[in-house]
Amino acid sequence: MIRLEPRTNPSQAMIILTPILAVLATMVVGGILFVTLGKNPFEAIRMIFWDPLLGEHAFYYRGQILVKAAPLIMIALGLSFGFRAGIWNIGAEGQFIMGAVIGGATGLALYPLNSFIVFPLMIVMGALGGFLWAMIPAFLKIRFNANEILVSLMLVYVAFNFLIGMVTGPLRNPDGFNFPESRSFQDFPAAHNPELWAGTGIHLGVLSTLGFVILAYIMITRHIFGFNVRLAGQAPRAAKFAGVSPNKMIAICLGLSGALAGMAGLFEVTGPAGKLTTTFPLGYGFTAIIVAFLGRLHPIGILLAGLLMAVTYVGGDIIQSQLSLPKASIQVFQGMLLFFLLAVDVLVNFRLRISKRNSK
């Protein structure tokens, strides 16, 4: 009979070990999944985890990893503050879309003004778009006690429909062929977010992400705000007595994550995506939730988790083209990773005790 015995303190070793355990377990069960799909599991696992980093064509894939990791990390950083404080913004996908639409629209409205001010203005508007979209669930939670999980999620569908309305209406490329897409940002240098060094995949969003990781690290470990966030999550009553206003916490955490998601959306649409289309949102807002948990809600952890998740994205593209597996198989893989992580998490706060049945 295996029994769980609470630890007096969370195990520091397990905090670091469990994500690695989860990845290994995912590889094993994922391998079994590939066998059932009739593929060589070792080949598939190698393509997902090895080829993007050190394989034959890795010089191309490495840039792709950074391109995909940046938005994931940026969104997950914002989410991690709320998750720590028990505020569940799961509508980051919607805030990502709104950032891209509002920021993108700002740039498109100024077309063809070639001024250095255009792009900074777009970044600000993108962040503002995501921020305001996240303030809707925040306001409804504070004023009307409405569940922020459900409201923020409903707003993802609203945002997606808004995007469709925009690219088939006001933002449709006037010089295009009536396709539901906006003008390409590549043809508008002042609003373009180009690759800074050819072949590296590094654009302004990637650099900003690095900056945010450092900023978030300082916030969470050195700043009173980070302390309050942790306090509100672990001991809500104590936080109240210490003068941490729960309402203010909700507004700040949701607003912060919304602004970061919106900014990530803006960098994505002006850079890697290139234009607003109906297929532009790729689910980064949802995957970022996995990244936040896998990274233990810690900035450095999120950085590593985001890179790992980006590797699986790129690896997913490789197995899709080389083993002709459906795109969804990598989504299953990522979902499984979160499952295993949650499962092995029990080892952080509990230790396993094996006892004889009759001793009970």
Add this chain to the structure above:
Amino acid sequence: MDISIVSLLATLIVAATPILLAATGELIVEKSGVLNLGVEGMMIIGAICGFIAAVNTDSPLIGFIVAALAGAALSLLFAVLTQYLLANQVASGLALTLFGLGLSALLGHRYSGIRPPSSPKMEWFGMAELPVVGPIFFNHDMMVYFSIFLVLMVWVFLKFTRGGLVLRAVGENHDAAHALGYKVIRIRILAIMFGGACAGMGGAYLSLVRVPQWTEGMTAGAGWIALAIVVFASWKPWRLILGAYLFGGVTILQLNLQANGFDMPVSYLSMAPYLVTIVVLVIMSSDRTRASLNAPASLGKIFHASS
């Protein structure tokens, strides 16, 4: 504009049924004190598994049974995580949804564009021929009546049976229930599996009757709306019907407006069900004391027996 009230009401019931089924299951889960946010994932797994089974056996009934089993099987993952491994319920529910969406796309990638076998209408001794009442109430397939019957059964179970009392006790105060000798974890796992089975059937109703075909991500938030409807119903079974049919009405109305060329882009009309859900949620939650009186007191809390 050409909108017939009778056909509107008849299609409203069809549109509401998947959500009603899923919400009924989730009501039992939440009454036992567990918040399973994975309804969307269980629904879509039910949608594809039911679809595959129905297409291959040519029997919608087998489709619904397989969907219920698939939903329950997926919910068992959530049950193990939250009940035995004491994982956070919000995170585990999200994981279930993400995993379910991926797995369903993987299972279903060869099934798009196929028509499922059609579900026969129930025979009500010719009452379907009645004017007005006939097409609205007596011209549906079995699952529509089953969903209402299920609400009735859940109401009877919660209100008049000992099992229902125990379930509610576990949801209100799991420590007290444990002290009385009830098997908190076992009861909760059963409740979670019932919720999974209902969500699976709701999903299958989407792919087999409502749409009817398989497309990736076809639930489009229906599972989340079911969660909102449980809040709207203040955890009372009969109000689920009201909530689900209200939502069905909004969906059908906007679809009819689209079809009749109402002067508004389709994408803005499509927002309506989600916006209405938010409004309803706000109205039902705004009275904090009432909202907290209705919600099961142990909802979302982790239970770990000390001995």
